[in-house]
Amino acid sequence: VVFLTGFGYVYVDIAHRCGTAFITVAPEGKAGPILTNTNRTLEKIMTFKMFITQLSLAVFDDLTHHKASSELLRLTLDNVFLQMTPGAGHLPGEETAAALFHLYCVEVCCGDLQVDNQLYDKSSFHFAVLVCRGEKAEAAHCFKMQNLLVSSKDLEEYKKNCFIKLCLTLTEGKSFLFDINEFSFELKPTRLYVEDTFVYYIKTLFETYLPSSCAAGQATRLSGGKQGLPVQVRQHARALVNPVTLRKLVIQPVNLLVSIHASLKLYIASDHTPLSFSVFERGPIFTTARQLVHALAMHYAAGALFRAGWVVGSLEILGSPASLVRSIGNGIADFFRLPYEGLTRGPGAFVSGVSRGTTSFVKHISKGTLTSITNLATSLARNMDRLSLDEEHYSRQEEWRRHLPESLGEGLRQGLSRLGISLLGAIAGIVDQPMQNFQKTSEAQASAGHKAKGVISGVGKGIMGVFTKPIGGAAELVSQTGYGILHGAGLSQLPKQRYQPSDLHADQAxxxxxxxxxxxxxxxxxxxxxxxxxxxxxxxxxxxxxxxxxxxxxxxxxxxxxxxxxxxxxxxxxxxxxxxxxxxxxxxxxxxxxxxxxxxxxxxxxxxxxxxxxxxxxxxxxxxxxxxxx
CATH class of the missing domain: 2.30.29 (PH-domain like)
Structure with a gap:
């Protein structure tokens, strides 16, 4: 018992549990309940820590080819840290000591994440990586985390630099072991690569894996022959009986660089479009899962609409003017910012700042200009190949485009070779297209009218190719040369796969x-x-x-x-x-x-x-x- 001036008597209790000293301070009059309840709940404390250096999850396709199992997707997580500790505090409205140690804080941190398209080397898809971190962080702070007994400073440094951070506050539940009370999610700047043909392929493939569900709204028959409730009614009733209850839901601001390739009637692509979404915070929440998903969708849809101008300005068919303006703005900002920061530290730092600012300015201007010209040429070449109406020529060009040059010389060589092949294809197509159509109709044993129609169609394709193939070849020369300069100078590097795809052959199982x-x-x-x-x-x-x-x-x-x-x-x-x-x-x-x-x-x-x-x-x-x- 300690007497404090202005507070009166204060009861101090010291207890040792599992090598830990618990000190409880209680005012006079409340010492009995606090000390009794605290000592009763001390034995329920649980602390859990786990660190995973690397975690990889692969999705294989066993149905398409019966002789081999092909790898489709691979998710790679680096430096994953999981921690579960008792939370200090109490729930709102529960000020008594009985609420102490009923909260558990769960933290899941991931240093890096990447989703690879393992079909990139086998099919004509454009992106080898689907999701990755925007800027790679240094891995030096992750080595200290391999020892779970790290200092608080190193732990906070790791959490600050990690790519994904998920925080949950759990309470002891009645129906389940734990109930989620608070949810917080934070994501560092991310690159997202989306291609419509790949999305449709994966969607169709996954639909073949899943069993066909019953038709929505179909009513069930009870044992007595009476009509049961429709499926939708039962689903809505189940959602109302089990609502989503959260004290607080927070999703920190999300910044994305999105690249989209859409193969519609024309080839439409958007290169590294910046999308920024504000924080999503709600609480307390007592609603259905459907309404919560609707609120999330409306929030991020509104954020995307506000950035619609950047989306249109990033279209490659327009030359990506938004990317050019963004690069110029970053270069001008570095040109003035770096010398100013050096001026505050001394003359030597000022000279170094001027040098680095000028270098950054030239680098950003060059990168933005070359990227704009290259994207415009690439989009023009792809659309010209589509308009040539020659499937063989289009498939051949798409396969060659997947091998990007690594230097200026290689870019010139590939561009000149493709220009020459396009010119030869334009001349040969006048004769080749009618002959192919005539051969197809002859093999199908069509009538003379169909044969004549096929020959005329082939002549039209050949004439169309005379105009479109040379234009596409010239645009491809500019595109390959631009890619060679960008990659050779290190101004643009697309992310690469972490692991090569592996196939599991049936005869080796x-x-x-x-x-x-x-x-x-x-x-x-x-x-x-x-x-x-x-x-x-x-x-x-x-x-x-x-x-x-x-x-x-x-x-x-x-x-x-x-x-x-x-x-x-x-x-x-x-x-x-x-x-x-x-x-x-x-x-x-x-x-x-x-x-x-x-x-x-x-x-x-x-x-x-x-x-x-x-x-x-x-x-x-x-x-x-x-x-x-x-």
């Missing part, structure tokens, strides 16, 4: 239990596999090959994986199992009586070996024996 049951164990009355252990079979000559041991309730089979055949079979009644004297988690499986065989095989593996001329097999039956673990 491991055998499943179902295959063994269907193919090799049908002769048994009850073909049930209790264990399948991969081993290495060693013949008397020393030759090794892959094998598998199959244990059923009656027989132990030795199977050769390479030959896909059964090698030997031993009845369970003729096998003895003894525990190894040196390793308690191993079993020695051997025959009760030796067998005479012309070609005795020995199986060798970590849990399998031969002993004493008998077929001795050490099976690592982890978990098969009671009380034995790995």
């Amino acid at each position: 491991p055998n499943s239990h179902v295959k063994y049951v269907w193919k090799m164990l049908q002769s048994l009355g009850r073909p049930e596999v209790h264990m399948a252990l991969d081993v290495v079979l060693v013949r008397g000559s020393g030759q090794e090959h892959e094998g598998c041991l199959l244990l059923t309730s009656e027989v132990l089979f030795v199977v050769s994986v390479g030959e896909d055949t059964q090698q030997q079979a031993f009845p369970v009644t003729e096998i003895d199992c003894t525990q190894d004297s040196k390793q308690s988690n191993l079993l020695i499986v051997q025959l009760k009586q030796p067998r005479v065989a012309c070609d005795v095989e020995r199986t060798v593996s970590h849990p399998l070996w031969t002993k004493g001329g008998l077929l001795g097999m050490l099976l690592g039956l982890l978990g098969q024996l009671p009380g034995h673990t790995a």
